[in-house]
Amino acid sequence: MKNFQCDFHLESDKLISVKTDREYKNPVVQLKRSSSLLRQLLQSLKLNYLVEASVIFINPEFTLYRAPMDLPIILPTQVNRFFNDLNKTPSKLNDGHKKLAQKLISLHQTKNPFTTLPKYFYEQQKKGVYCKICMSFEVSIKNNEFVCEKCGCHEKIEEAIFRHTKELMLLFPERKITTQSIYEWCNVDLNRRTFSRALKKHFTAFGVTSDTYYK
Numbered sequence: 001m002k003n004f005q006c007d008f009h010l011e012s013d014k015l016i017s018v019k020t021d022r023e024y025k026n027p028v029v030q031l032k033r034s035s036s037l038l039r040q041l042l043q044s045l046k047l048n049y050l051v052e053a054s055v056i057f058i059n060p061e062f063t064l065y066r067a068p069m070d071l072p073i074i075l076p077t078q079v080n081r082f083f084n085d086l087n088k089t090p091s092k093l094n095d096g097h098k099k100l101a102q103k104l105i106s107l108h109q110t111k112n113p114f115t116t117l118p119k120y121f122y123e124q125q126k127k128g129v130y131c132k133i134c135m136s137f138e139v140s141i142k143n144n145e146f147v148c149e150k151c152g153c154h155e156k157i158e159e160a161i162f163r164h165t166k167e168l169m170l171l172f173p174e175r176k177i178t179t180q181s182i183y184e185w186c187n188v189d190l191n192r193r194t195f196s197r198a199l200k201k202h203f204t205a206f207g208v209t210s211d212t213y214y215k
C-alpha cells in the first residue's frame with residue numbers, strides 16, 4: 001500500500017515526482033523483494049500457497065504517467081474494482097489457513113533487530129525538568145505550571161512530573177519509581193508531596209508507607 005500524492009512518472013525503473021524531479025524508491029522493486037521473501041518463507045515452512053502481489057496506490061490524488069500495463073500496480077481508480085473482484089472470488093477458510101495465520105503471527109517481529117542503542121548511564125544524565133516543546137532546561141514555575149523561558153510554552157506541574165517519570169521508566173526500566181527517585185530525576189525546587197501526589201494520580205502504589213514504589 002502506498003499513499004503517494006500528486007503526479008509521478010516512471011522512467012524505466014525510476015519513480016520520479018513531476019513537480020520536484022526527485023527520485024523515490026520504486027515500490028515495484030520493494031514489492032518484488034518482499035514477495036520473493038514471503039515465497040521463500042512459505043517454502044521453508046512447507047506451506048504451499050500461491051503469492052500474488054500488487055502495489056496499491058490508495059490516494060485518489062495520485063497520478064502515474066507512463067505506467068506500463070504489465071506492472072503489478074493497482075491505481076486509485078482501480079482500487080474499488082480490485083476489492084470487488086477479490087470479494088467475488090469464492091473461498092472457504094480451512095484449518096490450513098488458520099495454521100498459516102498463526103504461524104505468521106508467531107513470526108511477527110515488533111522490535112527491529114537492527115536498532116542499536118548507545119550506551120548510557122544514570123549518573124551521566126542531566127537531571128532536571130525540560131520544556132516538552134523545545135527541550136530547553138530553562139523552565140521556571142509560575143502558578144502551578146512550568147513556563148519555558150525560551151519558547152513560552154506552559155505545562156501543568158503534575159503533567160510534567162508524569163512525563164519525566166515515564167521517561168525515567170523507559171530509559172532505566174530496572175530503577176524503582178519512588179518519590180525520592182523522581183525528586184532526584186526532576187531536580188527542581190518543589191515539595192516532595194507534589195511528587196507523591198502526581199505519582200499517586202498516574203500510577204499504582206505498592207509497598208508500605210516508608211518504602212512505597214509505583215508502577
Ligand SMILES: [Zn+2]
Nearest residue numbers: 131134148151
Ligand atoms: Zn520551550
